[in-house]
Amino acid sequence: MKKKKMVISQETMDVDFVRKVEALSGTSVRRCFQCGKCSAGCPMATFMEHPPNRVVRLLQLGQWQRVLAGRSIWYCASCETCTTRCPNKVDLASIMDALRKLSWDAEGASKESYVQLANKLFLQNIRTYGRQYEMRLAAVFNVKSGQFLKDLMLGPKLLAKGKLKMFHSKNKNMPEIEKIFTRIEEMRKKGEAL
Amino acid sequence: MKELNYSYYPGCSLHASAGEYDLSTRELFKALRIGLTEIPDWFCCGATPAHNVDELLSLSLCAKNLELADKVEGDMAVACASCFSRLKTAQHVLGESDVKRKQVEKAIDAPVKLDSNVKHLLEILAKDLGLERLAAAVNKPLSGLKVACYYGCLLTRPADVPNLDCAEAPTIMERVIEAAGAETVAWTHRLECCGANFTLSRPGVVLQLTNAILESAKAAGADCIMVGCPLCHGNLDIRQKEIEGVYSTSYGLPVFYLTQLVGLSVGLGADKLGLDAMMVNPMPLLKEKGFL
């Protein structure tokens, strides 16, 4: 990625977006004093173009576009190492969650299809069946992501070990689950929740 | 002595890929005379994917499950580290933020219940039952078995949420398995991330992280790895062959659930522990050590 000069002014610093991130994550980005401890311990930092500390730095400057345009947020494994070791109680894991959530509607956000697809399918599974069915999840994922042969060799072995259930059981709470999904959708539509 | 009874939240994996965890948990608790009642019609806590993209949904799913658990007597026993972490986090977040609690109450159309005790199996064995009573129940001590206890991310992190043990230097797994007569090894990667849910979307990442973990356990002289999380198990056990292939090495480290190893020590047979479901065959090791 070509590095564009960063012009900083009240106009280019999008404080509103950062406030949303802070509200969703329940943490303050201004607390960070850039010690870099989060990046030092992050198991995924080597895969990210912006290491965790720089994600926070960019947020401090209101430059969320630069964060979302990159893949960093899609490489966070939610292992909470950063949050645990931060000397300043910056809950970086939650900030990552908030950024992924906000990237749905944000313009210019990178579409990290695989992770997004997996997450989406996972949530769909909950909505449809109430519980996860890994077989289904994996199969649909492979079909949708076009990697028909991925982990192909694992399937039969797992089946043989009884690790993949082919059928799902009935869950009496299905209507309740559906209501939770729809209520949240309604709240968002009315602007009662982020 | 007070009778121990719990409402049981197995989580999705235990009803699928981690069937042996479910089986061995039920059998172990039966052997230890700990009551376990599965919460009727529990549903998915949302795990990592939900909070990854939609915290409100994640909190709501957990809050609803907590409400379901409330109807069953006893504290909530949770086997999966991910479910444990999500339920604890939901309790923590909803306890701290009035705004989020109100949103969740609207989403589930019910008041949020935060006072129930969510406990991981380790906590039940080490604290509620107690290490002394656990040790007293051991009739086939795992003498000579060198176990690498793998905590992964979610059992202890972040520091003030699960409160299972110290976030950076936990010993609860070691204490439990030492009570079962096994030896533990000191190793460097017991708290490192295995890549967890990237197993589906980014298996390459997972292979790299998991390889480092297996390598460290092997270097420390472990005979096997013990876990308390189906995701860790999936990455370490199911993908072990693949890792060996990619990195042209050989580990052959069986990956046990904690309930399998403890179950073994209280005299449960292989059939009751689901040992045949493990991808890395543990039989040679267990036979060599004379446990079977």
Added chain:
Amino acid sequence: MSRIGVFICHCGENISRTVDVERVAAEIGKLSGVAFATDYKYMCSDPGQNLLKKAIQEQKLTHVVVAACSPRMHEKTFRKAVEAAGLNPFLCEMANIREHCSWVHENREEATVKAIDIVSMMVERVKKNRILPGITVPVTKRSLVIGGGIAGIQAALDIADCGHEVILVEREPSIGGHMAQLSETFPTLDCSQCIMTPKMVDVANHPKIKLYTYSEIELVEGYIGNFQVTIKKKARSVDEDKCTGCGVCMTKCPQKKIPNKFDQNIGMRTAIYVPFPQAVPNTPVIDRDNCTWFKTGKCGVCKKVCGPGAVDFEQQDTLVVEAVGAIVVATGFDLYSIDEKPKGSPIKGYGEFGHGKIPDVIDGMTFERLASASGPTGGKILRPSDGKEPKQIVFIQCVGSRAREKGISYCSKVCCMYTAKHTMLYHHKVHDGQAYVFFMDARTPGKSYDEFWRRSIEEEEAVYIRGMVSRLYQKGDKIVVMGSDIAVGVQVEIETDMVVLATAVQPQKGADLLAQKLGISYDKYNFYSEAHAKLRPVECATAGIYLAGACQGPKDIPETVSQASAAAAKVMTLFSKDKLEREPIVARVREAGCVGCFACKKVCAYGAVEEKEIRDRQGNLIKVVAYVNPGVCAGCGTCQATCPSKCVELDGYTDEQIIAMIEAL
């Protein structure tokens, strides 16, 4: 009936331009009790003051109101003039018709009306003023200094050199404190012991300094100028008068493997010991917890070999009471322990750095002992685990400091500089070694400090990495450091032989307990609070108690010494007079009405309220009432507003006076 004189000043034209002063004088002259009202061009001038004095005498005035500028400007002037005319100075009040009237209003009519109001208020007030006698408190010209580190030593020497007796109390067996432990000092690299030990000897030899080592403060009573301090002398088991300091007992003691706290537990000592060879006093102490005689009743070798017969197993703790007029608190600091989280510590612990379980991960003070020529390794940098010389060494800054989540949010102030020094000492001793420093910010504000830090990088070739370390772990005989370089934006991994953690500076353990004994305040970290952060930085809010050194906050040596001398100067100011005089604006309790609820005691920030027993002639206790010590009271009046039975009164601001002012409106 009072005869009040009112003097209205024109202040050149400053007042008279907007206030019709003649009219004010005329109106005020009509008030009851006013015997004399006049206006004058410059009241504060000599003729003005003479006019005032003359009027007091001629008109037989009982009270005076000067309507002029702010009392903050000239109240003292006029009260002096009134006193010179034979009236009690507190029977004179000022009405501020300049700053609060003529200067802030333009409308002549409005300003004149307001001026009349202001003066009337003061007239009504002054009617209720009482004669207030000046307060004097005797001063005992001896000083107590608590803590025998560099701060306490400097303060004690300065006070003693001025000819006043000093009682110096030190908890450890020897004075010297942390500075005696250091190897070399920044930014000059002069040897700490070379500059410290002569001062320690000066203390020992000073005729005006009475030294109590191995002693602690038990009880503090009294107030400024008049403290009684009870000191507990812990049993040394060695008679200080008989001991010659020959050291035979120590060489013969069979218990030789006790970790020496002075050497950060790396070196060993005997059960009868002096903490370090240059100790002052050079009298050994028996560590009763580790002595075979005290544990089993056998041994007694030291007693047998002691020529002068100084060893005394029967010695008991004794209490001594000393009377002093001032107290300097110089209890210093302690380093956050890298071991398992200590109970009661605000720091949550550093499990990611191994909780002190990796033997070659040490703290900065331990490195000082390793680098010190008189240390356990004779000044060689060697690993505690296997005694090998580390070829790679990693320093990590801000361990515990600047970490509000992990415990303390303040900066420990000295670590940046001492780590720069460590890299130099290391490079001087291990020529082929390489030092790395993980840091967030380099804080080097001090004379020659930044130059020193730059030298460590440019000349001594230390590699500074801006970024923190997430985790340390042992791998074989190496320690793996997982850090990051935020400038480059990458993770950094270093396999090193040794790691030095710059741990947080914290107050001494038990600092809060000592503060409670002294009645001084402390912050949430247990650092002692100064009376004013800028203008009274060495005084406690409690009068007569002064602060020196790191007990008040992290400090380096130059700053500590400056503050110690400043505290000594404050003590000398106090001792410069035989009696302490102060403004009599103090609270007073009406004992007849006091019910002894002590609400006043709870709100008093100065500890000026005491409990006083009222007894009848037979000596039977009737009740316990509050008593305000005029020597300690600062005159804020919070007690009066708090008192539910209205039995405390602040002289100069009584309810009567204030109500009179309000009613005048």
Added chain:
Amino acid sequence: MHPEKTKHDFEPKIIAFVCTWCTYAGADLAGTSRMQYPSNVRVLKFPCTGRIDPVFILKAFQQGADGVLVSGCHPGDCHYIAGNFHARRRFAAFRKLLEFIGVDLNRLQFSWVSAAEGGKWVEVVTDLTEKVRAMGPMVEFKELALEEQWSGAIDTPELKEAYDAI
């Protein structure tokens, strides 16, 4: 700047209770800086806001004050360590009481003005004066005072007789 002097029908009486170290000095600074503000305020000096008894505020209202201002050092800057905190707690409780007895709390203002804030003093005094002027005279307590006087007057034959009989 010389603002146009306008005539008002009602000039409120404002009494200010201030501490000597911060707000009094701040008002002095306003003076030495020749700032202008309404002349309605009368200042009473205390060593510390901690000394200010709520009774004084009641007394001030009773004496015909239309507005009362209490001002001291900023939190943490108290010359007497914590007197202003004691004051704050006391007045927090006192406000409730005033509200209960029906005093419009807009007539009573608390503020922190430091010795360096001459401008803020002017602002606070001007704002309060304007606010109280808009509210009109404070009648409640004055009526009460009148009532007291009335009940104390011996203005009926019965009363006079009873009085004489004593």
